[in-house]
Amino acid sequence: MAASDAHAAYRGVTVAVLGASGFIGRWVARALAEHGATLALVARDAASLSERRAGLGASTSVIEADLAREGTACEIVEATRPAVVFNLAGYGVDPGERDEHAARTINTELPRRIVQALAARRDDAWCGQRLVHVGSALEYGDAGGDLAEGSPPRPTTLYGRSKLAGTLAVSRGCAELGVRGVTARLFTVYGAGEHAGRLLPTLLDAVRHDDPIPLTAGLQQRDFTYVEDVAEGLLRLGSATAARPGEVVNLATGRLTEVRRFAAECALALGLDPARLVFGALPTRAEEMRHEPVSVARLRELVGWVPPTTVPDGIRRTIARAAEP
Numbered sequence: 225m226a227a228s229d230a231h232a233a234y235r236g237v238t239v240a241v242l243g244a245s246g247f248i249g250r251w252v253a254r255a256l257a258e259h260g261a262t263l264a265l266v267a268r269d270a271a272s273l274s275e276r277r278a279g280l281g282a283s284t285s286v287i288e289a290d291l292a293r294e295g296t297a298c299e300i301v302e303a304t305r306p307a308v309v310f311n312l313a314g315y316g317v318d319p320g321e322r323d324e325h326a327a328r329t330i331n332t333e334l335p336r337r338i339v340q341a342l343a344a345r346r347d348d349a350w351c352g353q354r355l356v357h358v359g360s361a362l363e364y365g366d367a368g369g370d371l372a373e374g375s376p377p378r379p380t381t382l383y384g385r386s387k388l389a390g391t392l393a394v395s396r397g398c399a400e401l402g403v404r405g406v407t408a409r410l411f412t413v414y415g416a417g418e419h420a421g422r423l424l425p426t427l428l429d430a431v432r433h434d435d436p437i438p439l440t441a442g443l444q445q446r447d448f449t450y451v452e453d454v455a456e457g458l459l460r461l462g463s464a465t466a467a468r469p470g471e472v473v474n475l476a477t478g479r480l481t482e483v484r485r486f487a488a489e490c491a492l493a494l495g496l497d498p499a500r501l502v503f504g505a506l507p508t509r510a511e512e513m514r515h516e517p518v519s520v521a522r523l524r525e526l527v528g529w530v531p532p533t534t535v536p537d538g539i540r541r542t543i544a545r546a547a548e549p
Contacts, residue, residue, distance in 0.1 A: 229463070230459060230460045230463045230527070231259040231459070232259070233351075233352060233463035234256055234259045234260060234261040234459065234462075234463065235259060235260035235261070236260060236261075236262065237261050237262065237307045237308070237350065238261070238262045238263075238264065238304060238305060238306045238307055239256050239261045239262065239263055239264070239306055239307065239308050239309075239310065240263075240264040240266060240300060240301070240304050240306040240308075240309045240310070241253050241256070241263065241264070241265050241266065241309075241310045241312065242266045242291060242300075242309065242310065242311045242312060242313045242334075242338075243266070243267070243291075243311065243312035243313035243314065244265035244266055244267050244273060244312070245265075245267035245268070245269065245272040245273050246312055246313075246314075247413070247415075247417050247418055247419060247451065248312050248358070248410075248413060248451060248454055248455065249267075249310075249312040250417055251415070251417070251451050251452055251454070251455040252310055252312060252455045252458055252459070253265055253280060253284075254280065254455070255452075255455040255456065255459055256310075256459065257280040257281050257284060259459070261283075262283040262284075263280060263281075263283065263284040263285065264284075264285050264287055264300070264303075264304040264306060265280075265284060265285070265286050265287065266287045266289050266291070266300060266313075267286070267287075267288065267289075268288070268289070268290065268291065269288065270286045270287070270288035273286045285304075287300060287303070287304070291313050291330060291334055292326065292329045292330055292334075294333075294337070296337075297334060297337035297338045297340075297341045298337065298340070298341040298344070300341075301338070301341035301342060301344075301345055302341075302345065305345065305347075306347075307347045307349070307350035307352075307354070308350060308352060308353060308354055308355070308356065308462050309338055309342065309354065309355050309356070310356045310358075310458060310462065311334070311335060311338055311355065311356070311357045311358060312358050313330055313334060314330060314331060314358070314360075314387070315327050315329075315330040315331055315383075315386075316331065316381075316382060316383030316386065316387075317383065317419070318419065319421075321383075322382060324382060324386075327382050327383065327386040328386055328389070330386075331383070331386035331387050331389070331390045332386050332387075332389040332390045332393060333390075333393075334390070335357050335390040335391075335393050335394045335397075336390070336393035336394070336397055338355055338357075339355060339393070339394055339397035339398055339401060339403050339405060340397065340401070342354045342355055342403050342405075343397075343401035343402065343403050351465050352404070352462050352463040352464060352465060353404045353405055353406050353461065353462050353463075353464065353467060354403050354404045354405055355394065355398070355403065355404075355405035355406070356405070356406055356408060356458055356461055356462045357390070357391070357394045357405060357406070357407045357408070358407070358408055358410060358458070359387055359388075359390070359391045359407040359408060359409040359410065359472065360383065360384065360387045360409065360410060361409060361410065361411040361412075361447075361476075361513060361518075362379060362380075362381055362383055362384030362387065362513065363377050363379055363384050363387050363388040363391060363409065364377050364378070364379070364384075364409075364513065364515065365377060365378040365379035365380045365381070365384050365513070366378050366380055366513070366514075367515070368514065368515060368516075369515065369516050370515075370516045370517055370518075370519060371474065371515050371516070371517075371518045371519060372474070372519035372521075372522075373409070373471075373472045373473065373474060373519070373522055391407045391409075391472060394407050394470050395407070395469075395470030395471075395472070396470065397470070398469040398470030399469045399470050402469070403469065403470075404467070404469060405469065405470055406461050406464070406467045406470070406471050406472070406473055407470070407471070407472045407473070408457065408458055408461055408473055408474075408475040409472060409473065409474050409475060409476075410449065410454060410475055410476070411446065411447040411448075411449055411474075411475075411476040411518060412446040412447060412448045412449065413449050413450075413451050413454050414448055414449070414450065414451065414538065414542065415450050415451030415452060415538065415541070415542050415545070416451070416541075416542050416545035416546055417451070418451070418542075423439075423483070423486065423487060423490070424490060424539070424542060427487065427490040427491065427494060427496065428490075428494065428542075428543070428546060430494075430496060430500070431494055431495075431496065434500075435500075436500050436502045436505075437496075437500050437501055437502060438502050438505035438506050439487060439501055439502060439503050439504075439505060439506055440483070440503070440504070440505075440506045440507065440508045440509075441484070441503055441504045441508060442482065442483040442484030442485075442486075442487060442503050443482065443483070443484060444482070444483050444508065444512050444513075444514060445480040445481065445482050445483070445514075445515075446480065446481060446482075446483055446486070447476040447477055447478070447479065447480055447481075447517070447518045448477070448481050448486055448535050448538070449475070449476050449477055449531050450531065450533040450537075450538035450541065450542075452533070452541070453477075453531035453532065453533050453538075454475060454531070456529075456531075457475045457523070457527070457529070457531060458475070460527040460529060461473060461475070461523075461526065461527060464526045464527055466526055467526055471522075473522050473523050473526060474518050474519060474520055474522065474523060475520075475523060475531070476518040476520055476523075476530075476531065477518075477520070477530060477531045477533075478517055478518055478519070478520040478530060479517070480516075480517055480518075481535050484503060485535075486535060486539075487501055487503075488501065489535055489536050489539055490539050493536070493539045493540055493543055494543065
């Protein structure tokens with residue numbers, strides 16, 4: 225699918241973005257606004273979106289909602305009547321988020337409720353997906369080897385297990401209720417707005433001081449995907465017409481980069497002395513995945529595109545974005 229076709233599909237279309245105040249949700253909202261969508265941005269705290277709303281156009285509304293409450297998904301769909309919902313709401317990415325009930329409610333039950341709400345309100349004018357649900361690489365867990373969508377998932381973390389249950393709920397619900405929907409499995413997303421404490425924000429902050437920078441050994445490999453490419457991929461999947469109901473699609477580059485090399489690229493772009501990078505000073509987290517390249521064949525087949533931004537280019541763009549007013 226040509227980019228112009230994927231983008232034009234959203235002009236004048238009502239789109240609900242759940243989790244719009246989050247790292248990726250902000251970029252999805254921005255991309256949709258640029259392509260003329262009528263936006264309903266949903267967040268737990270409307271104030272977190274108040275400043276951003278002005279830059280997204282007059283056709284943008286903000287809804288403050290508790291997505292953990294059982295009836296919220298239905299109420300949002302009834303109130304906004306979206307052609308498509310982008311569900312970027314999630315619980316468990318931050319290290320402090322370890323409540324099992326909250327993880328189950330947001331990561332598993334909410335996606336199921338969205339599918340049910342969309343099934344109850346049809347939109348025959350929209351030919352794309354009614355739901356684009358965001359999944360996680362941690363659903364694969366210790367599956368190992370080349371990661372294709374058919375790889376048997378073996379999640380090892382609360383986040384991975386609850387996200388996998390949500391993906392399965394979307395797959396079953398879409399198939400049973402006749403709702404067009406896909407789950408986009410994301411890998412290591414980086415870019416402007418990333419949560420503090422992650423690798424790139426840590427290195428950006430290091431410009432302000434001269435202390436050593438403690439890091440893990442950094443020998444694990446990751447599919448680093450630039451956040452604006454992720455937003456582009458989600459929009460392309462949303463306007464795709466050939467996906468199977470509830471299908472899972474890897475949204476990644478298909479290229480692996482060692483974490484140590486990513487850190488070195490960041491240091492080079494930021495002008496940091498590489499001697500400050502103290503690899504091995506921190507323990508590698510138990511939930512760190514080890515896998516071979518991620519298959520993006522299905523993504524390419526569905527939308528004729530894969531994320532093009534290289535790691536050095538993505539780092540430079542992130543630094544430039546961070547300097548914007």
